[in-house]
Amino acid sequence: MQEKGTISIHTENIFPIIKKFLYSDHEIFLRELVSNAVDATQKIKRLSSLGQFQGELGDLKVQVAFDEKAKTITITDRGLGMTADEIKKYINQIAFSGATEFVEKFKDAKDANELIGKFGLGFYSAFMVADKVEINTLSYQEGAEPARWICDGSTEFEITESDRSDRGTEIILHVNADSEEFLNQHKLQEILDKYCKFLPVPIQFGTKTESVEDGEDEEGKPKYKSVEVDNIINNPNPIWTKSPSELKDEDYIAFYKELYPFSEDPLFWIHLNVDYPFNLTGVLYFPKVKNDMEFQRNKIKLFSRQVFITDEVKDIVPEFLMLLHGVIDSPDIPLNVSRSFLQADSNVKKINNYITKKVADKLSELFNKDRKAFEEKWQDIGLFVKYGMISEDKFYDKAKDFALLGNTKKEFFTLDEYREKVKDVQTDKDGNVVYLYTVDASKQDSFIQSANRKDYDVLDMSSPLDNHFINQLEQKLEKTQLKRVDSDVADKLIKKDDAPAHVLTEDETTTVKSAFEKAISKANYKVEIESLNPDELPVSITQDEFMRRMKDMAQMGGGM
Numbered sequence: 001m002q003e004k005g006t007i008s009i010h011t012e013n014i015f016p017i018i019k020k021f022l023y024s025d026h027e028i029f030l031r032e033l034v035s036n037a038v039d040a041t042q043k044i045k046r047l048s049s050l051g052q053f054q055g056e057l058g059d060l061k062v063q064v065a066f067d068e069k070a071k072t073i074t075i076t077d078r079g080l081g082m083t084a085d086e087i088k089k090y091i092n093q094i095a096f097s098g099a100t101e102f103v104e105k106f107k108d109a110k111d112a113n114e115l116i117g118k119f120g121l122g123f124y125s126a127f128m129v130a131d132k133v134e135i136n137t138l139s140y141q142e143g144a145e146p147a148r149w150i151c152d153g154s155t156e157f158e159i160t161e162s163d164r165s166d167r168g169t170e171i172i173l174h175v176n177a178d179s180e181e182f183l184n185q186h187k188l189q190e191i192l193d194k195y196c197k198f199l200p201v202p203i204q205f206g207t208k209t210e211s212v213e214d215g216e217d218e219e220g221k222p223k224y225k226s227v228e229v230d231n232i233i234n235n236p237n238p239i240w241t242k243s244p245s246e247l248k249d250e251d252y253i254a255f256y257k258e259l260y261p262f263s264e265d266p267l268f269w270i271h272l273n274v275d276y277p278f279n280l281t282g283v284l285y286f287p288k289v290k291n292d293m294e295f296q297r298n299k300i301k302l303f304s305r306q307v308f309i310t311d312e313v314k315d316i317v318p319e320f321l322m323l324l325h326g327v328i329d330s331p332d333i334p335l336n337v338s339r340s341f342l343q344a345d346s347n348v349k350k351i352n353n354y355i356t357k358k359v360a361d362k363l364s365e366l367f368n369k370d371r372k373a374f375e376e377k378w379q380d381i382g383l384f385v386k387y388g389m390i391s392e393d394k395f396y397d398k399a400k401d402f403a404l405l406g407n408t409k410k411e412f413f414t415l416d417e418y419r420e421k422v423k424d425v426q427t428d429k430d431g432n433v434v435y436l437y438t439v440d441a442s443k444q445d446s447f448i449q450s451a452n453r454k455d456y457d458v459l460d461m462s463s464p465l466d467n468h469f470i471n472q473l474e475q476k477l478e479k480t481q482l483k484r485v486d487s488d489v490a491d492k493l494i495k496k497d498d499a500p501a502h503v504l505t506e507d508e509t510t511t512v513k514s515a516f517e518k519a520i521s522k523a524n525y526k527v528e529i530e531s532l533n534p535d536e537l538p539v540s541i542t543q544d545e546f547m548r549r550m551k552d553m554a555q556m557g558g559g560m
C-alpha cells in the first residue's frame with residue numbers, strides 16, 4: 001500500500017503563515033500533541049468499558065522522548081490508533097480544514113491576536129517546530145493495517161505501510177533548524193510541567209534515578225540503592241476532579257503546596273463545582289496576605305479538561321479576586337484563548353458572576369459557622385472582602401452582612417451591629433451618626449483615650465485598603481460620616497448624657513488656650529482645653545478632617 005496525495009486546500013503553503021502567526025507560542029505544539037495522545041487513550045478506555053473493545057488495554061502511559069542527534073521529538077500513545085482512511089479523514093480533511101479556515105480568515109483580519117483565539121490549530125501546530133511530521137499508527141479495530149503518514153509541511157502528503165505492531169499512535173517531529181532549543185531535556189520538562197502537569201493519563205518523559213530501600217546492613221539499618229524509574233511528569237488525579245466529600249483538609253493543603261511550593265498554608269479554600277449552565281470545577285485558595293499584594297496576583301491557573309491553558313484569568317475571575325490562588329477548569333473555555341475572545345464570551349461572564357457568588361457564600365458560611373475563627377482571620381480575609389466591597393456593588397451587597405469593623409479594643413462588629421452600638425452616643429448636630437477612626441492607634445493614643453472617656457468608640461482603620469473602604473462606607477451607609485479621632489469633629493459630637501463641665505472658668509480656659517495657640521504656629525490646627533484633672537488629658541490639638549484626609553490621600557498615592 002502506498003499512496004501519494006494532495007491535501008485539498010487553496011492556499012499553497014499554509015505552514016509559513018502558521019509559523020509566523022503563532023511565533024510567540026511555539027511551545028504549545030507539545031500541549032496539542034500530548035493532549036491528542038491523552039484523548040486517544042481516554043477513547044480506548046471508554047470503548048473498553050463499553051465492551052466495544054475486548055483486547056488488553058495494556059500499559060496506557062503516554063511517552064514523550066527526544067533524540068538530539070536525529071533531531072526528533074516523539075510522542076507515543078497506546079490509544080485507539082487510526083486506520084489509513086481515518087488519517088485521511090481526521091488529519092488531512094478535518095485538521096486541515098481548521099488550519100485552512102485559519103489562513104483564509106487571516107488574510108483580511110485586522111487583529112491577529114483575535115484570530116488565534118478562535119482557532120485551535122491542534123495537530124498542525126506540530127509544523128511550528130517541525131519540517132517534517134510522521135504519524136505511525138495502528139488502529140484498535142480488528143484486522144486493521146498499521147499506517148504511516150508523512151508530510152513535509154507542504155500540501156503534499158504520503159501514506160505508506162508501516163510495521164507498527166502496538167496499538168496506538170506515534171507522532172515523530174523532525175525538528176526544524178529554528179526550533180532546536182526544544183531538543184533539550186530541561187526545555188521539554190519545563191513545557192510538560194507547565195501544560196501537562198495534571199493531564200488525566202500518566203505521561204512519561206524518560207527515566208529518573210530514585211533511591212529505594214535494599215535490605216539492611218550489619219547494624220540493622222536500612223540500606224539504599226539507586227534504581228532507574230519512569231519519570232512520570234503529571235498527577236493524573238488532581239483534587240479538583242474529585243468530590244469534596246472524599247477530601248480532607250490535608251489534601252487541599254498538600255495540593256496547594258504542589259501548586260505553589262514553599263508557600264505558607266492557605267487560610268481556607270473554596271471547591272467550585274457546577275455543571276449548569278456551564279461546566280466548571282476548581283479550587284480557589286485564600287492565601288495568607290503578605291505586605292506586597294502585587295506579588296501574589298495572577299496565580300490562578302486556568303485549565304480545560306486538565307490541560308493547562310493560561311494563568312491570565314483576568315476576565316474569568318473578578319478583578320478583586322485576582323489575589324486568590326488555585327485552579328479553574330472548564331471545558332467551556334476554548335483551548336486557545338485570547339483576551340478579546342474571553343471578553344466577548346457569554347459563558348465567561350457567567351463564570352465570573354458564579355465565582356463572585358461562591359466566594360461570598362463561602363465567606364458567609366464561615367462567618368455564620370464560627371464567628372470567633374472568622375474574627376481571628378479577619379486581618380487577612382478583610383483585605384479581600386474590603387477590596388471586593390470597594391470594587392463591586394454586587395459583592396458589597398452580599399458582604400455587608402459579614403464584613404467586620406474592628407475597634408481599638410480589638411472588638412469586632414458587623415456594619416449593623418456597629419451602627420446600633422454608636423448611634424445614640426455619636427451623632428452630630430445634623431443627626432448624622434459619626435464613626436470615629438484612627439489610622440495609627442499608637443500615635444493617636446491620646447485622642448483615642450480622650451474619645452473613650454466620652455464613651456465614644458474608635459475604629460481601627462490601619463490596614464492597607466481602609467482609606468478607600470472609609471470612602472465606600474460613607475457613600476453606602478445612610479446618614480453616616482467617618483471622622484478621624486483627631487479631627488475637630490470628635491469634640492462636637494452629641495450624646496445623650498453630655499460630658500461634665502470643665503473645671504476651669506471661662507477666663508482661665510481662654511488664658512491656657514491662647515498660651516497653647518501661641519506655641520503652635522502651624523495653621524489648620526485647633527486647640528481645645530478639656531480638663532485640669534491630673535489623670536486626664538488637659539488639652540487636645542486637632543486638625544480639620546478635610547485637611548487631614550487630603551494629606552492621607554496624597555501620601556497613599558491615591559490609586560489602588
Ligand code: ADP
Pocket residue numbers: 032036037040077079080081082090091094095120121122123124169
Ligand atoms: P482535535 O484534537 O481538536 O480534534 P486536532 O487537530 O488536534 O484536533 O486532531 C485532529 C484529529 O486527529 C483528532 O480529532 C483525532 O481524530 C485525530 N488524532 C490526532 N492525534 C491522534 C492520536 N494520537 N491518536 C488518534 N487520533 C488522533
Ligand code: MG
Pocket residue numbers: 032035036122123
Ligand atoms: Mg487536539
